[in-house]
Amino acid sequence: MAHAPVKETCLVPIRIADNLPARRTLESEGVIVMGESEAARQDIRPLRIALLNLMPDKITTETQIARLLGATPLQVELELLRISGHVSKNTSAGHLAEFYRPWDEVRTEKFDGLIVTGAPVETIAYTEVTYWDELRQIFDWSQTHVHHTLTICWGAMAALYHFHGVDKHPLEEKASGVFPHWNRAPATPWMRGLPDVFDVPVSRWSEVRSADVPASAGLTVLAESDETGLSLLADPAHRALHMFNHLEYDTLTLAREFARDEGAYVPRHYFPGDDPKANPLNTWRGHGHILFGNWINQVYQTTPFDLADIGELVGA
Numbered sequence: 651m652a653h654a655p656v657k658e659t660c661l662v663p664i665r666i667a668d669n670l671p672a673r674r675t676l677e678s679e680g681v682i683v684m685g686e687s688e689a690a691r692q693d694i695r696p697l698r699i700a701l702l703n704l705m706p707d708k709i710t711t712e713t714q715i716a717r718l719l720g721a722t723p724l725q726v727e728l729e730l731l732r733i734s735g736h737v738s739k740n741t742s743a744g745h746l747a748e749f750y751r752p753w754d755e756v757r758t759e760k761f762d763g764l765i766v767t768g769a770p771v772e773t774i775a776y777t778e779v780t781y782w783d784e785l786r787q788i789f790d791w792s793q794t795h796v797h798h799t800l801t802i803c804w805g806a807m808a809a810l811y812h813f814h815g816v817d818k819h820p821l822e823e824k825a826s827g828v829f830p831h832w833n834r835a836p837a838t839p840w841m842r843g844l845p846d847v848f849d850v851p852v853s854r855w856s857e858v859r860s861a862d863v864p865a866s867a868g869l870t871v872l873a874e875s876d877e878t879g880l881s882l883l884a885d886p887a888h889r890a891l892h893m894f895n896h897l898e899y900d901t902l903t904l905a906r907e908f909a910r911d912e913g914a915y916v917p918r919h920y921f922p923g924d925d926p927k928a929n930p931l932n933t934w935r936g937h938g939h940i941l942f943g944n945w946i947n948q949v950y951q952t953t954p955f956d957l958a959d960i961g962e963l964v965g966a
Contacts, residue, residue, distance in 0.1 A: 670749055675713050696725040697762040697950060698957070700796070702753070702788065703730060704769035704805060708741040711767055712749075714898040718942035724950055731756060733781040753788055757795070760960040762953045763946070764796040768803025768896075772856040773820060776811055786812055792890075794961040797953040799890040800945055806883075806892035807858055813888050814867045818856040825852050826904065827918030828933060829875045839948045840884060840891060841872055843940045849933040851899040851920075852878050853907060858894060877918075882941075891945065897938035905930060 699719060705711040712730060719726045732738070734752035766788075771779050779785070789812045792799050801809045810816045831850045835841050850873070858880050863869055872891075873882040883892045896903070904917045908926060922928040954960055 671709050671713070671745075675717075695955065696727040697946065697953070698727050698729065698760070699763040699765065699946075699949075700729045700731050700756065700761045702764065702766045702805075703732060703750070704767045706738065706741070706770060708732075708738065708750075709745065710900075710903075711898075714900060714903075715765060715767075718898055718938055719946060721939050722943050722946045724946060726946065729756070729761070733784055735781060735784060753784065753791075757791055760795045760957045762797045762957075762960065763949045764792050764799045766799065766801045766805035766809065768805050768854075770804075772804050772807070772818070772854055776808060789813065793888065797889065797960045798945070798949050799888070801890060801892045802898070803854055803894060803896060804856075806894050807856060809885075809888075809890060810858060810863075810883070810892055813885065813890075814864065814869070816858060816862050816864070816867075818858055820856055821854070824855050824915055825857065825878045826907070826915055827852060827920045828904070829877050829919060831873045831875045831881050833873055835870060835872045835884075838870075838872065838884070839951075840882075840941070840944050842944055844873075844937060848873075848937045849919075850875070850881055850937065851896045851904060851934055852881075853896055853899075853904060853917075854894065893941075897934060897941055899934070899938075901930060901932040901935075 701712060701715055703711050708730075716728060719728060730750045731753050732746060732750040734754040738746060769779075776782055785808060789809055799809070807818045811818070828849050828851050830847050833841050833844050833846050833848065836844065836846065852875075857878070860871070860874070860880055863880075863883070868885070868887050870884040870886075871880065871882075872884055874880050878895075881893065881895050884890075885892060904920050905926075908915075908917055913926065916924055916926055918924065920930050922931065
């Protein structure tokens with residue numbers, strides 16, 4: 651595979667709409683963003699990354715993901731997607747209409763990468779989720795129209811259930827906090843550069859258990875925690891990574907969840923001394939940048955240059 655050379659003076663990483671709220675946040679943090687006219691002058695093919703955002707607060711999630719994608723030295727064109735038949739109650743219709751495309755509109759298009767977020771439906775059976783049928787179609791579509799997929803939290807659980815029949819288990823209490831995780835595959839492209847033990851934010855009401863993962867599925871455990879179990883699986887047969895936790899989280903995301911849930915639980919290992927009045931310290935920011943950077947780099951290294959060939963190659 652041959653990519654057009656990247657000019658050293660034109661390393662501009664992420665292309666998003668000029669008036670997307672995330673743009674102002676990213677610019678204030680020093681993340682380089684670009685508009686359509688600037689992108690047109692680049693003599694390279696940008697990576698087309700679709701974000702299927704299933705979270706209620708879509709603006710926060712799109713900002714978190716764009717921040718990590720924008721930290722790489724590759725030009726990324728981010729396409730925001732939503733479930734076609736589902737109406738979000740927490741994001742304005744105007745924002746969705748202006749910045750999001752329903753999946754039905756893009757189902758004939760091809761993408762280098764697809765990110766599927768979590769969703770607050772962990773306590774509901776998959777088949778009872780209102781958009782489950784469409785999500786199953788999207789997972790199947792990713793096998794022919796997407797080069798590599800990254801699923802997050804409930805999105806990862808749903809993908810594992812769809813592709814491998816591995817069900818989730820409800821937890822007696824919410825797994826919430828920042829937990830140390832073992833790097834089980836440091837030599838793989840996905841985990842390269844991550845420490846042997848690294849912190850990961852966790853926020854979920856369900857879990858996938860190692861004992862339920864069939865040995866014949868070809869899945870590789872990349873990261874796991876002694877306290878909260880599986881965290882990251884490689885699924886080469888479906889060109890996917892499944893991450894059950896939240897390396898994309900901001901410093902205060904868990905604090906906002908704690909306030910939203912009126913202190914029903916205190917996120918563990920998050921507030922200094924487990925004191926909710928203390929300001930949390932971000933101990934995972936670099937780990938998130940490394941993982942997303944590794945994913946983007948591997949997508950870039952293995953995706954066909956011709957978009958029409960995407961989905962034809964396996965084992966990337």
